[in-house]
Amino acid sequence: MLDVLNDEYYMRLALDLAAKAAGQTEINPVVGCVVVKGGRIVGLGAHLRRGEGHAEVHALAMAGGEAEGSTVYVTLEPCSHHGKTPPCCDRIIAAKAARVVVAATDPNPKVAGRGITRLREHGIEVDVGLLEAESTLMNEKFNAFITTGMPFVTLKTASTLDGRVASRTGHSQWVTGPVAREQVHLLRHQHQGIMVGIGTVVADDPLLTTRTAVTGLHPARIVVDSRLTLPLDARVVADKTARTIVLAAEGCDEEKRRLLEAEGVEVIPCGTGPLVDLRIGMRKLAERDIGSILLEGGGKLNGAMLEAELIHKIILYMAPKLIGGDEAPQSFRFQGREHMSDAIELERMSVEMAGSDIVIKGYPVYK
Numbered sequence: 001m002l003d004v005l006n007d008e009y010y011m012r013l014a015l016d017l018a019a020k021a022a023g024q025t026e027i028n029p030v031v032g033c034v035v036v037k038g039g040r041i042v043g044l045g046a047h048l049r050r051g052e053g054h055a056e057v058h059a060l061a062m063a064g065g066e067a068e069g070s071t072v073y074v075t076l077e078p079c080s081h082h083g084k085t086p087p088c089c090d091r092i093i094a095a096k097a098a099r100v101v102v103a104a105t106d107p108n109p110k111v112a113g114r115g116i117t118r119l120r121e122h123g124i125e126v127d128v129g130l131l132e133a134e135s136t137l138m139n140e141k142f143n144a145f146i147t148t149g150m151p152f153v154t155l156k157t158a159s160t161l162d163g164r165v166a167s168r169t170g171h172s173q174w175v176t177g178p179v180a181r182e183q184v185h186l187l188r189h190q191h192q193g194i195m196v197g198i199g200t201v202v203a204d205d206p207l208l209t210t211r212t213a214v215t216g217l218h219p220a221r222i223v224v225d226s227r228l229t230l231p232l233d234a235r236v237v238a239d240k241t242a243r244t245i246v247l248a249a250e251g252c253d254e255e256k257r258r259l260l261e262a263e264g265v266e267v268i269p270c271g272t273g274p275l276v277d278l279r280i281g282m283r284k285l286a287e288r289d290i291g292s293i294l295l296e297g298g299g300k301l302n303g304a305m306l307e308a309e310l311i312h313k314i315i316l317y318m319a320p321k322l323i324g325g326d327e328a329p330q331s332f333r334f335q336g337r338e339h340m341s342d343a344i345e346l347e348r349m350s351v352e353m354a355g356s357d358i359v360i361k362g363y364p365v366y367k
């Protein structure tokens with residue numbers, strides 16, 4: 001039975017451990033684990049890297065013999081399958097834990113409740129659902145990827161209060177203040193890819209790296225460039241700190257493709273049309289183990305991704321400024337809907353501040 005005060009205390013610690021590893025587990029979830037025996041914490045752990053130990057394995061190793069008769073708090077259902085590592089539920093059974101408290105079940109079809117069933121079959125008391133919403137939110141990218149096989153796409157954009165991402169002359173540095181810009185680096189770190197359109201590369205020649213990235217874990221730079229016009233001297237080509245992937249239309253210039261590939265750029269043909277088929281593009285990125293993408297496109301790419309229903313989450317930074325100008329670009333460009341009732345609506349909205357900028361977050365609902 002849940003002893004809410006105590007159980008919540010330890011589960012919050014497990015969630016904190018998990019949260020701090022966000023951005024370093026690739027397509028894997030972030031998971032934290034705390035082992036408690038007689039009111040004393042005897043083991044702590046988090047899943048730190050894909051291919052290495054799961055949270056429970058680290059925490060139980062620390063607990064050693066103290067794990068016998070203990071309560072194990074874990075933010076995600078212990079796995080029951082052989083992946084890159086053996087099943088955690090077998091490890092818990094072998095350690096003779098008395099009770100396991102789980103925040104959320106694992107939506108991985110290979111697990112999906114089997115871990116919990118297996119623990120119960122071995123006489124271990126299991127409570128499920130404590131702080132479930134926190135755990136689920138923390139793993140929203142993993143949950144979407146593992147159940148749909150498509151990358152979780154977060155669109156990030158920054159505009160003025162009158163909805164402009166640049167002035168009418170195209171000037172855009174900077175729309176938002178330093179706190180918001182710092183947050184964007186953390187956001188990049190928490191995704192496996194950063195995606196822009198060729199227009200952005202040509203206009204701004206961005207580096208698309210993140211200051212907060214861990215060596216070897218820079219998000220891939222993804223450029224949507226149907227006609228393969230990416231200049232060979234663009235910084236995303238010349239700079240080798242991160243992988244660069246170009247989504248192009250099939251039948252693109254073969255000679256240019258060879259030149260880019262010689263520079264280490266991966267070119268992925270996506271569909272037979274004149275423009276990149278974005279859905280095929282997302283699927284091909286998923287096949288390459290890219291499970292989450294931060295879309296930082298211009299209005300055209302953002303609009304096309306939205307119309308293709310490929311965006312899962314929107315984060316809009318809004319600066320307390322008015323820039324005006326009918327030609328000043330906006331965050332989304334797409335064929336407008338005729339009726340307000342046909343608008344794409346967002347749910348689960350939240351609003352917070354980042355310095356003097358407003359941060360609006362929500363999830364588009366596709367009817």
Ligand code: AOF
Binds near residue numbers: 029047050053
């Ligand atoms: C847990 N604890 O800490 C994690 C779990 O390839 P592997 O062996 O790393 O397995 C990855 C899968 O295991 C992943 O898709 C998810 O279902 C689960 N992750 N499970 O019990 C953990 N990271």
Ligand code: ZN
Binds near residue numbers: 054078079086088
């Ligand atoms: Zn596991």
